[in-house]
Amino acid sequence: MSEPLASALPPSPAPHAGDGGVLRLSERALQGLLRERGWRAATAALCTELTLALGCRRVALGWRVDERVRVVGLSHGAQLAEHPVLGGVAEAMQEAMGQGLTLCVPRVADGAVRITLAQRALMKREGVAAVLTVPLAQDGEVLGALLCERDEGRFTPIDIIAMEDVARTVAPLLRLLHESELSWRQRWQRGWRAWVAADDPRTRRLRQLGLAAALVLLAALLAVPLPHSMQASARVEGAEQRGLTAPLDAYLRQLHVRPGDFIKKDQVLAQLSDEDLRQQARSREAEVAQHDNAFVDAFTKGERSQAAQAQARAAEARAQLALIEQQMARTRITAPFDGVVIAGDLSQRLGAPLKRSDLLFTVSPMTGWRVVLEVDERQITWVQAGQSARLLLTALPSQPVELRVQRITPVARTVDGRQRYEVIADPVGQPPAGWRPGLQGVARIDLPPEPLGWRWGREAWQAWRWASWSWF
Incomplete structure (x- = not known):
């Protein structure tokens, strides 16, 4: 132009x-x-x-x-x-x-x-x-x-x-x-300054009306009860979790699954070493054969007492052999149900010795869920059983889930330098497809309606009370 x-x-x-x-x-x-x-x-x-x-x-x-x-x-x-x-x-x-x-x-x-x-x-x-x-x-x-x-x-x-x-x-x-x-x-700044600086009657009247409307709106916000919510980090867990432990002292020989893998009932998850047990089994088999031969020889000769002793020793050897075979069967760690492995990465412990009762895996079935909410200790008094909540998972941001608070655990733990209580909530209805244990997100717990003025005043009073108690 x-x-x-x-x-x-x-x-x-x-x-x-x-x-x-x-x-x-x-x-x-x-x-x-x-x-x-x-x-x-x-x-x-x-x-x-x-x-x-x-x-x-x-x-x-x-x-x-x-x-x-x-x-x-x-x-x-x-x-x-x-x-x-x-x-x-x-x-x-x-x-x-x-x-x-x-x-x-x-x-x-x-x-x-x-x-x-x-x-x-x-x-x-x-x-x-x-x-x-x-x-x-x-x-x-x-x-x-x-x-x-x-x-x-x-x-x-x-x-x-x-x-x-x-x-x-x-x-x-x-x-x-x-x-x-x-x-x-x-x-916008130039227009606002010009409007504020204007001194004609029409602009003054508009300023007065705008100020009155702003005061009415502020009073309504401070006095009218409004719904609000509090935020808490959340994670999905199975309603049932089972830990699989080492049945005996052994070495980890084979590993077939890792956390996040889906499993089927009776699927082999890991294999422990059984060389010592096999050697003990062969020794017991030889004892059984030896005692059976002694029984036959004593029975043939008519030595009833010797035959009874040989028979009892053979039975004892068979019992020991059955126990060893049972232990050998337990070296195969199998899945107790259809589900998913949620903990237990043993990929760096192949060949390492394991003690009896060492936790190997934590598995959870794919039916039944619960959500664990981590609530700050300063807000835990606002939470009660039966309150509704909404969950948005990081992996499923387009599918919010309705929750119902079930109970509040009485034990707190430290997370990022703050004390947090775990609140257990259950999904309302059927969760969306793609749910699995370990998913994390953010939940909002619905609180009773309160005026903004009351809420801000309460929070300011609590902060002042805590500061005055701590400093003075």
């Missing part, structure tokens, strides 16, 4: 010392401003055009941002880096904007009283011959300022009139360009 506007303006004449070139300065400023796209490029082009037209050493453009003046454009594409010189330029612009007057040093005799301390300080620091600062304003609001510096000669009254005309011409367009590049947050 800027290119057609720029092309519609007459071409810029070459700069010269005559008054005609200066009087057409507004047209040249507009051409420079509309020639470029974007806020930064347009301000730099405007400053460059004014520098060439007025024969200045440098022209700078300042803009009011958050009640401060920032240099946003320099002639000849100079970089806007943080520098003490730019600080002096901004102070000189602020001086002119604060008075709402054009400041020129050396002064042009017009009879008006003007404060030019920052202008003179800048002129002395930069070593220039003259400084001219013209505020940019629209509808009585000062938006920024243009500052010009010359190495030789003063600014004439015609120069000042021409720059003031430029300021009136480009101020609205500069404002549009600046606002077009503001973010939505900055635009």
Whole structure:
């Protein structure tokens, strides 16, 4: 859109010392401003055009941002880096904007009283011959300022009139360009500040109505009971869990499952070493054969007492052999039911010795579930059996599950440096497909409706009471 506007303006004449070139300065400023796209490029082009037209050493453009003046454009594409010189330029612009007057040093005799301390300080620091600062304003609001510096000669009254005309011409367009590049947050802030600062009767009435509505809404929030809930981490467990232990002292020879594997009833989960038991079984078999032979020999010879003793010893050897065979059968760790392995990773213990009663696996059937909620000790008094809750699992975020609190365990444990109680809850209805022990998520326990004011006041009182008790 800027290119057609720029092309519609007459071409810029070459700069010269005559008054005609200066009087057409507004047209040249507009051409420079509309020639470029974007806020930064347009301000730099405007400053460059004014520098060439007025024969200045440098022209700078300042803009009011958050009640401060920032240099946003320099002639000849100079970089806007943080520098003490730019600080002096901004102070000189602020001086002119604060008075709402054009400041020129050396002064042009017009009879008006003007404060030019920052202008003179800048002129002395930069070593220039003259400084001219013209505020940019629209509808009585000062938006920024243009500052010009010359190495030789003063600014004439015609120069000042021409720059003031430029300021009136480009101020609205500069404002549009600046606002077009503001973010939505900055635009909202500007609109809010303007609405608050407005002093017309209609705006005051709207402010009063808005304040009254906000007070009514706040009172309703503080006084009307509202439903609320408390949050707790949760994990899924089987309603029944069974631990499988080592039946005897042995070595772990084979491992067939790991945590998370589904199992079938009587499936072999692990195999313990049985070499010692096999050797004992062969020894007992030899004893049985020896005692049977002794019985037959004594019975043949008619030695009844010797035959009875041999028969008793053979029976004892058979009993010992049966016990050894039973122990050998128990070296095969099998699943007691269809389910899933939820604990017991023995992959790094193959060949390691096991003691009798060492826990090998924890298994759970795939029927019957419970959910364990970990509630902070500061909130445990709010939980009661029978309360409803909702669970959202990390693995199933699109399938919330309704829960019912069953009981609160009386034992607390430390989790992440805080004491937490385990609350047992059961799913209401059939859980969704994909449930399995070990899944974790977040649960929200529904609490009785309370006004926000009462709830916040209670929590603040509890925090103050605890702090005062701990510190004093």
